[in-house]
Amino acid sequence: MSEVTIPDAKLTRKDFTSDQEVRWCPGCGDYSILAQMQKILPELDIPRENLVFVSGIGCASRFPYYMNTYGFHTIHGRAPAIATGLKVSRPDLHVWVVTGDGDGLSIGGNHLIHALRRNVVIKILLFNNRIYGLTKGQYSPTSELFKVTKSTPYGSVDYPINPIEIALGAEATFVARTIDVDVKHQQEILKRAHEHKGSAFVEILQNCNVYNDLAWESVTDRNTKADNTLVLEHRKPLIFGKNRDKGIRLRRDMTPEVVTLGGEIDQSELLVHDETKPGMGHILSRLGAHFPTPIGIFRAVKRMTFDQGTHVQMDNAKKKLGPGNLEAMLNRGDTWVVE
Amino acid sequence: MSEEKGATAHTEAPPSPKAPKRREEREEVVIRFAGDSGDGMQLAGMQFTNETAVAGTDVATLPDFPAEIRAPAGTLFGVSGFQLNFSSHEIFTPGDNPDVLVMMNPAALKVNLKDLKAGGIIIADTAEFTEPNLRKAGYETNPLEDGSLDKYQVFPVDITTMTLRAMEGLNLSQKVATRCKNFYALGLTSWLFTRPIEPTIRWIQNRFKKDPELVEANLRALKTGYFFGETAEMFAVQYEVKPARLAPGKYRNITGNTATALGFLAAAERAGLPLFLGSYPITPASDILHEMANYKHFNVYTFQAEDEIAAVGAAVGAAYGGCIGITATSGPGLLLKQETINLALMTELPLIIADIQRAGPSTGMPTKTEQADLLMAIYGRSSDSPVVVMAPATPGDCFYMAFEAVRIALKYMVPVIFVSDTFLANGAEPWKIPKVSELPRIETEFRTDPRGFQPYLRDPETLSRPWVRPGTPGLEHRIGGLEKEDITGNVSYDPANHEKMVRLRAEKVARVAMDIPLTEVRGDSSGKLLVIGWGGTYGAILEAVERLRAQGKSIAHVHLRYLSPLPADLKNIIPLFEKVLVPELNMGQLVKIIRAEYLVDAKGINKIQGQPFRVSELMEKMQEFLEDS
Numbered sequence: 006m007s008e009v010t011i012p013d014a015k016l017t018r019k020d021f022t023s024d025q026e027v028r029w030c031p032g033c034g035d036y037s038i039l040a041q042m043q044k045i046l047p048e049l050d051i052p053r054e055n056l057v058f059v060s061g062i063g064c065a066s067r068f069p070y071y072m073n074t075y076g077f078h079t080i081h082g083r084a085p086a087i088a089t090g091l092k093v094s095r096p097d098l099h100v101w102v103v104t105g106d107g108d109g110l111s112i113g114g115n116h117l118i119h120a121l122r123r124n125v126v127i128k129i130l131l132f133n134n135r136i137y138g139l140t141k142g143q144y145s146p147t148s149e150l151f152k153v154t155k156s157t158p159y160g161s162v163d164y165p166i167n168p169i170e171i172a173l174g175a176e177a178t179f180v181a182r183t184i185d186v187d188v189k190h191q192q193e194i195l196k197r198a199h200e201h202k203g204s205a206f207v208e209i210l211q212n213c214n215v216y217n218d219l220a221w222e223s224v225t226d227r228n229t230k231a232d233n234t235l236v237l238e239h240r241k242p243l244i245f246g247k248n249r250d251k252g253i254r255l256r257r258d259m260t261p262e263v264v265t266l267g268g269e270i271d272q273s274e275l276l277v278h279d280e281t282k283p284g285m286g287h288i289l290s291r292l293g294a295h296f297p298t299p300i301g302i303f304r305a306v307k308r309m310t311f312d313q314g315t316h317v318q319m320d321n322a323k324k325k326l327g328p329g330n331l332e333a334m335l336n337r338g339d340t341w342v343v344e
Numbered sequence: 345m346s347e348e349k350g351a352t353a354h355t356e357a358p359p360s361p362k363a364p365k366r367r368e369e370r371e372e373v374v375i376r377f378a379g380d381s382g383d384g385m386q387l388a389g390m391q392f393t394n395e396t397a398v399a400g401t402d403v404a405t406l407p408d409f410p411a412e413i414r415a416p417a418g419t420l421f422g423v424s425g426f427q428l429n430f431s432s433h434e435i436f437t438p439g440d441n442p443d444v445l446v447m448m449n450p451a452a453l454k455v456n457l458k459d460l461k462a463g464g465i466i467i468a469d470t471a472e473f474t475e476p477n478l479r480k481a482g483y484e485t486n487p488l489e490d491g492s493l494d495k496y497q498v499f500p501v502d503i504t505t506m507t508l509r510a511m512e513g514l515n516l517s518q519k520v521a522t523r524c525k526n527f528y529a530l531g532l533t534s535w536l537f538t539r540p541i542e543p544t545i546r547w548i549q550n551r552f553k554k555d556p557e558l559v560e561a562n563l564r565a566l567k568t569g570y571f572f573g574e575t576a577e578m579f580a581v582q583y584e585v586k587p588a589r590l591a592p593g594k595y596r597n598i599t600g601n602t603a604t605a606l607g608f609l610a611a612a613e614r615a616g617l618p619l620f621l622g623s624y625p626i627t628p629a630s631d632i633l634h635e636m637a638n639y640k641h642f643n644v645y646t647f648q649a650e651d652e653i654a655a656v657g658a659a660v661g662a663a664y665g666g667c668i669g670i671t672a673t674s675g676p677g678l679l680l681k682q683e684t685i686n687l688a689l690m691t692e693l694p695l696i697i698a699d700i701q702r703a704g705p706s707t708g709m710p711t712k713t714e715q716a717d718l719l720m721a722i723y724g725r726s727s728d729s730p731v732v733v734m735a736p737a738t739p740g741d742c743f744y745m746a747f748e749a750v751r752i753a754l755k756y757m758v759p760v761i762f763v764s765d766t767f768l769a770n771g772a773e774p775w776k777i778p779k780v781s782e783l784p785r786i787e788t789e790f791r792t793d794p795r796g797f798q799p800y801l802r803d804p805e806t807l808s809r810p811w812v813r814p815g816t817p818g819l820e821h822r823i824g825g826l827e828k829e830d831i832t833g834n835v836s837y838d839p840a841n842h843e844k845m846v847r848l849r850a851e852k853v854a855r856v857a858m859d860i861p862l863t864e865v866r867g868d869s870s871g872k873l874l875v876i877g878w879g880g881t882y883g884a885i886l887e888a889v890e891r892l893r894a895q896g897k898s899i900a901h902v903h904l905r906y907l908s909p910l911p912a913d914l915k916n917i918i919p920l921f922e923k924v925l926v927p928e929l930n931m932g933q934l935v936k937i938i939r940a941e942y943l944v945d946a947k948g949i950n951k952i953q954g955q956p957f958r959v960s961e962l963m964e965k966m967q968e969f970l971e972d973s
């Protein structure tokens with residue numbers, strides 16, 4: 006018999022589209038994210054059955070229902086914990102977590118931090134729309150100070166959390182930000198998140214056109230976005246602006262400043278981004294109001310993953326003690342016989 | 345540290361006894377060790393338990409310690425005690441009142457003396473009966489000298505000084521050397537009751553194997569105490585308790601928590617599946633995590649989570665992936681896990697939750713026992729959310745019920761709450777080691793066939809839905825906490841479908857009743873009084889009922905190990921008795937269920953002190969009840 010190999014038919018975007026009707030509000034930023042995910046997955050060349058999307062509760066968390074992969078729509082805030090148990094015990098699976106600013110940073114903040122610090126190989130997408138959508142418009146932990154909503158008619162009086170800094174503080178090994186409508190950039194970041202060997206945290210600036218429309222207008226408006234966005238590129242100087250004539254430089258006291266290129270200042274004085282450099286992510290995540298919003302990869306480093314550590318320990322135990330013997334385990338310690 | 349002192353010569357040759365000792369046989373002895381929580385009394389008690397178990401007696405234990413790891417020395421609230429009952433016949437409880445008190449300081453004596461039987465033995469460390477310690481314990485004069493203990497047999501022994509003297513030549517600080525005195529006390533007590541110290545010697549050698557100096561120090565303390573008993577004239581009598589006639593077989597000593605961990609492991613092995621334990625440290629459940637963390641050479645994952653919710657969440661995630669997902673906790677943790685348990689119930693994934701109950705709401709009394717989580721286990725979730733609830737009756741029974749919890753969870757794709765308690769968890773008893781081949785196989789099947797697949801298509805017999813491991817081609821599907829459409833598992837808000845699904849989930853749990861053993865009635869099959877118990881009160885109730893039966897009383901005992909669903913035959917048993925009594929360590933939880941389910945005027949015996957029932961108090965209450973009628 007001659008060996009014939011027939012290659013599997015290439016998967017397409019349609020293969021990843023479930024039969025469920027998508028129920029987000031028309032115009033919601035979530036549509037674009039779903040589309041980019043369905044677009045990149047066929048390119049990753051992994052069997053569809055090895056993909057699992059795990060989510061919590063909120064608009065974003067409906068995501069798994071629309072993906073024709075394995076999916077688990079869990080409970081509010083707990084997706085990273087559930088995904089951890091799944092991934093550690095099933096290293097063969099590709100596990101994505103879809104969460105939002107309320108789900109991931111309010112009720113589930115604890116789990117998010119710990120999944121990242123452990124470096125479990127799960128990819129966490131946090132759709133940040135700075136509002137509670139599913140419960141109809143209360144302020145969220147990323148809402149700006151003095152935000153007026155149904156639950157804060159006089160304005161909120163708590164300061165917003167910075168998702169990137171939370172991830173960096175948790176020592177996440179991959180930390181990135183992208184924008185719902187910036188499809189090219191988003192696809193690139195999703196692919197990089199997939200390739201990363203460790204936990205990946207991606208904040209996606211997402212528009213809730215019903216309860217918090219235009220929250221990210223400064224970085225999405227065609228006229229202003231180039232001046233307000235700083236696209237991070239590994240080993241490239243930090244340059245931005247419509248005419249690419251602005252840059253970021255470190256002052257002597259290590260605080261950043263915006264400078265205009267040309268004249269006395271040239272590129273060589275600018276801060277050069279490096280995903281692997283300790284502290285770089287922190288500088289960029291803290292740039293503040295008078296700076297453009299960085300998008301791209303703040304940090305990407307290699308470290309032992311939790312899954313690896315767990316399995317290496319188990320393998321070592323098997324090598325040292327031999328495969329577990331239940332009879333011996335039951336009979337461990339002092340025993341005696343009654344005739 | 346010098347090399348030359350390393351040899352054990354110092355402790356090898358026992359000095360020959362000055363006077364021959366008389367031997368007296370006892371059928372049953374209850375000993376209580378007590379001292380400061382830093383005195384190592386729990387360890388002394390556990391080691392004595394092991395010695396006497398290896399010697400073949402039956403034994404039951406009651407560790408009783410404060411929540412403080414090192415409570416202030418010499419204080420009454422800092423007293424840590426360990427009681428054990430060992431006997432040449434089968435016993436079921438750690439005993440009501442001790443025959444012997446081994447007291448390391450005045451506070452221990454103050455707390456425990458009231459329980460000592462008349463004429464009982466007191467061994468006391470005289471070195472600790474100092475002016476300040478006596479004052480801290482509230483003694484105006486030294487009870488060892490003022491005649492107040494005249495009705496007892498008192499053995500004043502300078503344990504501390506003799507322990508320190510035994511350490512001469514070793515390079516130990518005073519503090520470390522003093523800490524060995526628990527082994528001195530153990531050695532002396534072992535001699536007094538002719539228990540073999542070899543198991544303890546092995547334990548010391550193994551425990552301190554990295555530090556030969558500590559091995560030597562503890563062995564010296566142990567042996568010096570032992571030989572002191574043999575040589576000192578004050579000990580004229582040595583007591584002996586003959587081996588008990590237990591069922592033939594190989595035995596070991598086991599605590600409830602160890603048995604629980606082994607039961608889970610055995611079930612995983614017999615199911616041929618990996619096991620995932622997600623847990624967060626909590627008294628008194630942590631020992632299950634500690635024990636299972638040593639099973640890494642089996643396919644056992646242990647995960648110390650960031651909190652109780654993550655612990656159960658990870659277990660659910662692992663169950664979704666095809667593992668046996670388990671979480672172990674205590675009441676406060678169960679409370680936090682309930683929402684996740686409901687997720688497992690809704691997605692119909694197997695999940696095992698071990699709740700090792702402790703006393704009181706909120707933080708309560710973390711190291712004390714109680715049975716007050718029953719209603720929370722059965723009913724304490726949002727909406728109609730039936731799960732299976734079961735409870736072991738003895739430390740050794742924890743093994744079988746843990747095994748059973750896994751079997752039921754896998755077969756019915758349902759959460760099972762295994763409700764143990766502090767008394768069972770820390771208590772020990774001789775346990776007949778089962779042969780692996782005698783343990784049933786647990787058959788599970790993962791769905792792989794895409795033809796006709798629907799996520800909520802049910803097995804007609806068990807009503808369980810298929811278990812599908814992600815990674816199976818062609819079976820990609822979505823599950824979640826939103827209400828499911830019957831069969832397809834799609835999200836559904838259809839009113840009739842919701843009612844159908846709620847009833848289906850309840851029916852699934854109800855069917856477990858057909859899959860559990862028939863109820864065993866100990867005593868006459870009908871009569872005046874039926875006593876229904878559950879959980880760790882088994883031994884005390886059994887003993888009380890047996891003694892009353894021996895007095896000719898018409899009384900019988902049913903001990904429930906399955907609380908939800910209740911055994912199907914219980915409804916036929918209850919009407920055969922005139923009265924029903926339900927003793928519980930709570931304000932009356934099972935009794936509510938019995939009353940509601942069987943429309944019977946059941947009454948409770950309730951104790952809420954963080955302590956197990958004493959046989960005598962149960963007998964008293966039962967007798968009142970019998971006479972009342």
Ligand code: SF4
Pocket residue numbers: 028029030032033034035064065134138139212213214215216
């Ligand atoms: S409420 Fe906002 S976030 Fe939710 S679906 Fe509608 S637009 Fe999207």
